[in-house]
Amino acid sequence: MTSNSVGAVQYRRLDNYVYRLTVGEHLLVALHARRDQPLYALTPTGAQLWERLAEWATVEELTDALVRDYEVSADDAKQDVRDFIDQLESLKAIEARGESV
């Protein structure tokens, strides 16, 4: 699955990461001890997308959420969502279902 696989593809976060807003920072912690890099910092936008990914969501739906809440163009928001999805996939932090178009 890549960022080019949009359309009907839906994403949802896995439970192998823990999110916490801690003293003003959005932290994502990898569960299981042997992962070399246990801790990631999210931007506020990334944290919002992470929360949204508690339920299945498409790139389009995630983009709409950003456009609704931030002063950002749909094109820029979609690119940010794609980049974020790519990063989460590389961390094996999300799962995907559905057909790419």
Add this chain to the structure above:
Amino acid sequence: MTILPRGVGFATGRVNYAGAVSLRFGQLVIAFRAKDGVTAFNIDETHAPFVVPTETPADLELTCSVAALDVPEGPVTASGASSWDLRRDAEGGEDIVFRGGPNYGTDVWHLRLDPSFRTGTLTEAPLMPNRAIRADGYPLLEYVVARLLARHDGALIHASTAIVDGRAYVFVGHSRAGKSTMAAIAEAAGAQIPTDDRTILTIRDGRPMAWGTPWHGSLIRKTPDGAPIEKLYLLQQAQIDRKEPLSQAHAVKELFVRLIQPRLHGMEVQRTLEILERIAQKVPMARLHFRPTPAAFDLAVGGE
């Protein structure tokens, strides 16, 4: 002077306790009880200072025996390199098999923790001639303490601790950061050193506390002593001694990545981060750029 260069040490003896033994780490008490009431427990004498009376209320009670291991079946939830495998059941109970011997090739202990993590069973394979249960077995005991701390408002971290005038100065760092070096300098300056490698952090009566542990490092006589934390330092060897304050968020992250605790349960991670937040909000943390000299310790304790 009780600190020796890394890799140099005295062979220590073993101590037996008939039928039961309880150990305290920070504010956490773990009770080992023989299933048959008579089987002995055996610990290294370096752990003897951590023994408390068996009637002390325990946070975890383990019913223990020596028997062939009945290793559970089913998929492994998580593994610690080659030294242990964990299986979690649907109710939240856990079975952990710890291995030992050459290349961790032998199943030695089977620990069963009930979902509450307040009771469990420990079975040791009949490998030792005296059939005593090694309550301090590695990595069994350190693993149990680390997991329980995460559920009891505590954390286990790579850090040495120096107690001066009843206040703890905690020196955090990965291996070779200078934890034992700073501990040796502090001890020479008259500080009490409960640990030079692994410190327990807790909150007691709203105050962040640091406690000694028996594990690792070069210090021969570690102690369970604890004290309110005055300062937290992240060690960084340098050519000039100076302190660089860290923000609370930075402090939490630096502390978190130096924890010993396995990140096996989301709730434990959440609670651990919460404890680190509370500590960082109450205790200033700085990066201590230091040369291995008494002046660096003086700077840590009071100087600017």
